[in-house]
Amino acid sequence: MANLIARSPAEGLLPLANGDATLSEVVPEAITSLMALDGATFPLPGPGRSTQRGGGLLLWSGRNQALLVGPRPDPIPQIAMTDQSDAWAVLRLEGPAARAVLARLTPLDLRDAGLGEGRVARSLLGHMPALFHRAGPDRYELFVFRSMTGTAVHEVERAMRGVAARG
Amino acid sequence: MRVPGYGLIDRDAPLKFRFDNDWVKGYAGDTVASALLAQGTRLMGRSFKYHRPRGPLTADSAEPNALITTHDGARRIPNVRATVQPAIHGLRTRSQNAWPSLGLDVLEVNDLAAPFLGAGFYYKTFMWPPKAWEKLYEPLIRRAAGLGALSGDPDPWRQEKAFAHCDLLVVGGGPAGLMAAREAAEAGADVILADEDEILGGRLTREAEAVDGRPGHAWAAETVAALRAMGVRVMPRTTVTGAYDGGTYGALERVSHHLADPHPDLPRDCFWRIAAKSCVLAAGALERHIAFPMNDRPGIMLGSAVRAYLRRWGVAPGHRIAIFTTSDDGHRTAADLRAAGIEVPAVIDPREDAPEGAIRGEVVGTSGRLGLTRIEIRPSGGGRRWIECDALAVSGGWNPTLHLTCHLGARPVWDETLATFVPRDGAVPGMTVAGAAAGLFSTAQALESGREAAQAALARIGRQHASTALPKADATPPRQIAPLDVRGPKGTRHRAWLDFQNDVTVKDVRQAAQENYASVEHMKRYTTQGMATDQGKTSNVAALAVLADATGRGIPETGTTTFRPPFSPVPISAMGAGATGAGFAPERLTTSDPAMRARGAPMIETGLWYRPGWFPQGDEDWRAACSREAAMVRTTVGVADVSTLGKIDIQGPGAAALLDFVYANSFSTLKEGRVRYGLMLREDGHVMDDGTTARLGPQHYVMTTTTAAADQVMRHLEFVTQCLRPDLDVALISTTEQWAQFSVAGPRARETVQSIVAEPVTDETFPFMACGPVTVAGTPGRLFRISFSGEHAYEIAVPSRYGAHLWRDLLARAEALGGGPYGMEALNVLRIEKGFITHSEITGRVTAFDIGMDRMISERKDCIGKAASRRPALLENREEMVGLRSLGGAPITAGAHLYREGDRPDAPNDQGYVTSPCWSPALGAHIALGFLRNGRSRHGEVVRMVDRVRGHQTRVEIVDPVQFDPKGGRARG
Numbered sequence A: 001m002a003n004l005i006a007r008s009p010a011e012g013l014l015p016l017a018n019g020d021a022t023l024s025e026v027v028p029e030a031i032t033s034l035m036a037l038d039g040a041t042f043p044l045p046g047p048g049r050s051t052q053r054g055g056g057l058l059l060w061s062g063r064n065q066a067l068l069v070g071p072r073p074d075p076i077p078q079i080a081m082t083d084q085s086d087a088w089a090v091l092r093l094e095g096p097a098a099r100a101v102l103a104r105l106t107p108l109d110l111r112d113a114g115l116g117e118g119r120v121a122r123s124l125l126g127h128m129p130a131l132f133h134r135a136g137p138d139r140y141e142l143f144v145f146r147s148m149t150g151t152a153v154h155e156v157e158r159a160m161r162g163v164a165a166r167g
Numbered sequence B: 001m002r003v004p005g006y007g008l009i010d011r012d013a014p015l016k017f018r019f020d021n022d023w024v025k026g027y028a029g030d031t032v033a034s035a036l037l038a039q040g041t042r043l044m045g046r047s048f049k050y051h052r053p054r055g056p057l058t059a060d061s062a063e064p065n066a067l068i069t070t071h072d073g074a075r076r077i078p079n080v081r082a083t084v085q086p087a088i089h090g091l092r093t094r095s096q097n098a099w100p101s102l103g104l105d106v107l108e109v110n111d112l113a114a115p116f117l118g119a120g121f122y123y124k125t126f127m128w129p130p131k132a133w134e135k136l137y138e139p140l141i142r143r144a145a146g147l148g149a150l151s152g153d154p155d156p157w158r159q160e161k162a163f164a165h166c167d168l169l170v171v172g173g174g175p176a177g178l179m180a181a182r183e184a185a186e187a188g189a190d191v192i193l194a195d196e197d198e199i200l201g202g203r204l205t206r207e208a209e210a211v212d213g214r215p216g217h218a219w220a221a222e223t224v225a226a227l228r229a230m231g232v233r234v235m236p237r238t239t240v241t242g243a244y245d246g247g248t249y250g251a252l253e254r255v256s257h258h259l260a261d262p263h264p265d266l267p268r269d270c271f272w273r274i275a276a277k278s279c280v281l282a283a284g285a286l287e288r289h290i291a292f293p294m295n296d297r298p299g300i301m302l303g304s305a306v307r308a309y310l311r312r313w314g315v316a317p318g319h320r321i322a323i324f325t326t327s328d329d330g331h332r333t334a335a336d337l338r339a340a341g342i343e344v345p346a347v348i349d350p351r352e353d354a355p356e357g358a359i360r361g362e363v364v365g366t367s368g369r370l371g372l373t374r375i376e377i378r379p380s381g382g383g384r385r386w387i388e389c390d391a392l393a394v395s396g397g398w399n400p401t402l403h404l405t406c407h408l409g410a411r412p413v414w415d416e417t418l419a420t421f422v423p424r425d426g427a428v429p430g431m432t433v434a435g436a437a438a439g440l441f442s443t444a445q446a447l448e449s450g451r452e453a454a455q456a457a458l459a460r461i462g463r464q465h466a467s468t469a470l471p472k473a474d475a476t477p478p479r480q481i482a483p484l485d486v487r488g489p490k491g492t493r494h495r496a497w498l499d500f501q502n503d504v505t506v507k508d509v510r511q512a513a514q515e516n517y518a519s520v521e522h523m524k525r526y527t528t529q530g531m532a533t534d535q536g537k538t539s540n541v542a543a544l545a546v547l548a549d550a551t552g553r554g555i556p557e558t559g560t561t562t563f564r565p566p567f568s569p570v571p572i573s574a575m576g577a578g579a580t581g582a583g584f585a586p587e588r589l590t591t592s593d594p595a596m597r598a599r600g601a602p603m604i605e606t607g608l609w610y611r612p613g614w615f616p617q618g619d620e621d622w623r624a625a626c627s628r629e630a631a632m633v634r635t636t637v638g639v640a641d642v643s644t645l646g647k648i649d650i651q652g653p654g655a656a657a658l659l660d661f662v663y664a665n666s667f668s669t670l671k672e673g674r675v676r677y678g679l680m681l682r683e684d685g686h687v688m689d690d691g692t693t694a695r696l697g698p699q700h701y702v703m704t705t706t707t708a709a710a711d712q713v714m715r716h717l718e719f720v721t722q723c724l725r726p727d728l729d730v731a732l733i734s735t736t737e738q739w740a741q742f743s744v745a746g747p748r749a750r751e752t753v754q755s756i757v758a759e760p761v762t763d764e765t766f767p768f769m770a771c772g773p774v775t776v777a778g779t780p781g782r783l784f785r786i787s788f789s790g791e792h793a794y795e796i797a798v799p800s801r802y803g804a805h806l807w808r809d810l811l812a813r814a815e816a817l818g819g820g821p822y823g824m825e826a827l828n829v830l831r832i833e834k835g836f837i838t839h840s841e842i843t844g845r846v847t848a849f850d851i852g853m854d855r856m857i858s859e860r861k862d863c864i865g866k867a868a869s870r871r872p873a874l875l876e877n878r879e880e881m882v883g884l885r886s887l888g889g890a891p892i893t894a895g896a897h898l899y900r901e902g903d904r905p906d907a908p909n910d911q912g913y914v915t916s917p918c919w920s921p922a923l924g925a926h927i928a929l930g931f932l933r934n935g936r937s938r939h940g941e942v943v944r945m946v947d948r949v950r951g952h953q954t955r956v957e958i959v960d961p962v963q964f965d966p967k968g969g970r971a972r973g
Helices: A098-102 A146-165 B032-038 B106-112 B123-125 B132-144 B175-186 B217-229 B303-313 B329-339 B445-459 B506-514 B520-527 B540-551 B593-598 B622-635 B656-660 B709-725 B747-756 B800-817 B826-833
Strands: A015-019 A020-027 A028-037 A049-054 A058-061 A065-070 A080-081 A086-096 A120-125 A128-136 A140-144 B008-018 B022-028 B067-070 B077-081 B092-095 B160-171 B191-192 B231-233 B236-242 B250-255 B267-279 B285-287 B300-302 B321-325 B346-348 B359-367 B374-379 B385-388 B391-395 B399-402 B413-415 B420-422 B431-433 B497-499 B602-606 B609-612 B639-642 B647-650 B675-681 B687-699 B700-704 B731-734 B740-744 B771-776 B780-785 B793-799 B879-887 B897-900 B914-921 B923-933 B941-948 B952-959
Touching: A020 A098, A020 A146, A058 A120, A058 A128, A080 B647, A086 A098, A086 A128, A086 B897, A098 A140, A120 A146, A128 A146, A140 A146, A140 B622, B022 B032, B032 B303, B077 B236, B160 B175, B175 B191, B175 B267, B175 B445, B191 B236, B217 B231, B217 B656, B231 B300, B236 B267, B236 B303, B267 B445, B285 B303, B300 B303, B303 B329, B303 B391, B321 B329, B329 B346, B329 B391, B329 B602, B346 B639, B399 B420, B431 B445, B497 B506, B497 B540, B497 B897, B506 B540, B506 B800, B520 B540, B593 B602, B622 B639, B622 B914, B639 B800, B647 B656, B647 B709, B656 B700, B656 B709, B656 B771, B687 B709, B700 B709, B709 B731, B740 B747, B740 B800, B747 B793, B747 B800, B771 B793, B793 B800, B793 B952, B826 B914, B826 B923, B879 B914, B879 B941, B897 B914
Parallel strands: B008 B092, B160 B191, B160 B267, B191 B231, B267 B431, B300 B391, B321 B346, B321 B391, B346 B359
Antiparallel strands: A015 A020, A020 A086, A028 A065, A028 A080, A049 A058, A058 A065, A086 A140, A120 A128, A128 A140, B008 B022, B067 B077, B067 B092, B236 B250, B250 B267, B285 B399, B359 B374, B374 B385, B413 B420, B602 B609, B639 B740, B647 B700, B647 B731, B675 B687, B687 B700, B740 B793, B771 B780, B780 B793, B879 B923, B879 B952, B897 B941, B914 B923, B941 B952
């Protein structure tokens, strides 16, 4: 029996570029949610923070919750883990115009004081819930629900075109 | 006419645009109004009620008269202020509210009827007969009186909305605003500077003002360049339209109104939501008109506007411009005009200490039907005489533009010395008012107060800075202008306008007072003063002064009406940019979506999800396809995508206790590798949701919710774990998106599943209601033996990345066995035949008792909703769920009500209602689920179903809700 063929959330939709911004898809090896139960000693990142951990990136993603983006982790005592690798589409928006594009879509304060490098926030992207990770000076990684990938790409693309048209 | 050597326009860039049937020449930098005035066109519009000929009163956004429509067809934009709209090459503009033409308007006849059309006219005249208002009077009035109209077609303009954040928002780019921005930028603050105009500088671009020895506009341009270099975000053409809670401001940026050929992706407007730690309001002031008789003719405009047209656009709005002033500003206008070589036949000033050369007196009349030709004056010495002129510049003092300070509910304060309203201190938290908006009218005061306001703002956000030096500027404020002029003819047929846009005169306000609409809010509504698109910017203060005079109260006692956002009109299309059509809400698509659409399945919205209605073959209609699919599941095998159901992963030592607490029935007793149906109640004892929950391990469960209530249940669980039972050591997270899950149902379901799953699938390894990990074509997945169709069925889950492939693969296997895909319609038929509920039944006012599941509320434990569900009203004389079967072959329809045979079908006799009807191919009958008063004891009874909406009725038999395979042998199989 042939094995099942995997398909990424934004397959066929990305990459795209317009003006000084590009949007591409990132497919991490795995995304695992980590939640602490009583007695856990493993530290989860505080609100809005991220840390490098075990070859992956650990992103705060909510109350008592973090997403490990990278290799699949081994079990950790008193940490509830759930595979979320297929739940999220990870869209990378980068370029000098990236911040202006995002300002069309999210009420987050995107300035360094608000979402500095390495910072994480949960907010809205258009009408969609999303997780925002400032991955570099001009680079943002947007985590959106897999089922909403098409809408997310469309919304970002629309914002990119509007920003590019301003020249 | 153009005045050589004046204006900030580019005379090397001529352009042409159309106004009605004429081509109008202008230059880059012109507005539509300035170009029209330059060619001698004063008449630009007709008033709302009386169709009076009107020309521009102002040179800014407060304009009440010169409203035009721009662009053609669906792109048409009505009610554009000609004083704000930049002149662009090729632009099509039209006058409004005139027929057949602006110069000859048939409805000008309204003006002759003016004595009968006063305040309260509508209320008094159109009272009888009552029905005629909606059908006859209102359409008539709307057609006769009005402004521009939308095209009625979908709006093709691209619009945009955006967010911004800053330390300091400066509203207004005049001397005060520029100084505030500079001070804050030099202190390192993050500053946004917004101004309505395309050139910043405020009055500096419109007056002969020197700053630091240079022309004011040059100083402003240099300062703006310096601000940009310091990183200040300068936003020209941007009106801050509202102040909201928490330092949030709304602003409308007119992005492409000034471009002849904008890029197709460029939005027309951008609506900004600006979150500012601090704000300096430096919005300037609006000059007052004077309410003298017949003060509305084209050619009569504010003195500040006359100076603005001269300085900013190099235009004299007339050849002989007379001046009527109650402040020193009028004399400034005279000096400016004379210096430009324009004839000023008279300066009329009623003040006792009017300067030399002025005529002490007042204007008591005007003439000129389509434009001013002369004015009648009454000198204080007595007598009357006419003066020929084609324009009259009126200066009645200034009203600070303090609207934003009132948006959170504060009222302005009357300043006796200035004879004007000034902002109340602390009216908007975090906002400081500077310059003319604060009642500080000289340029030097504006610069200084701008700097001070910035320092106050910096102190609030914890930044310190040594002040920058103030540039030198004129320090003379305009002289005292008291009293606020309330003239207005008494006992003559001449009218004195206050509100130009809504045609409200002094007489109307006096009449309102006489008829006891003496409160300012009542006067406003009775006369419609201040209720047009300009919101009475040029008339509010004058109108309340008249009211104060008429009621014998002071102005402070009379008070003002409320200023609410927006400051000036904002297109709703900008606020909701992008939210039309498919942009209205996100689309949630399953992994099988492209394959389902490729089969021609019409997609049905369920919440944000799209699910297939049916899979048509040949020329099947929906019902043929649905019946075929339902029969297919009952005879061979069907495959459906059920990934949209909510899935919640629950782990931890407290997992079982949590489930026992939120579900009516027990889950702590559920064995590993087994699934149980669960019913969830709200705190008030009614049903919230249902679904199955599987136990994957000792401390690990996966809960399934309905598609519709997935969000609600997740919220509920988070509330319970955080607020009601924080003692439970449990972790929960949604995994709805992680898994692609397909139902495989029918007598040949096991064959289909076994062909793709590595592990043996038998009644021993996977009995009914079992679950476990399996290998699906080499991929780790999960298999659940559960059934929503009553057939032998499975749900098979794999990580979503494999969903598209597994869907195609499963379908191929099912089709090889004579099966295929089934959609929502067939799924619905199958579950109605089996009496399984959905949110069509559990609507929120239905209890476990009503649906026959009261015994699921466990006796041995407590759960949310248990206590409330025991209330007698929820247990006695209820509408209980029943099955319905049509007698005589007529369909049963959703929403129809049930009555006893022989009863009148009206509300008192109502016995129940239909929730889910269908044609059942398995039973060969129209059947349904519904609710009937005490229905469980009435099986076998015949009732009448009446559908008043569709005008349909039939007799139906009450039966058990489970109409197909009541013993359930097929699913356990």
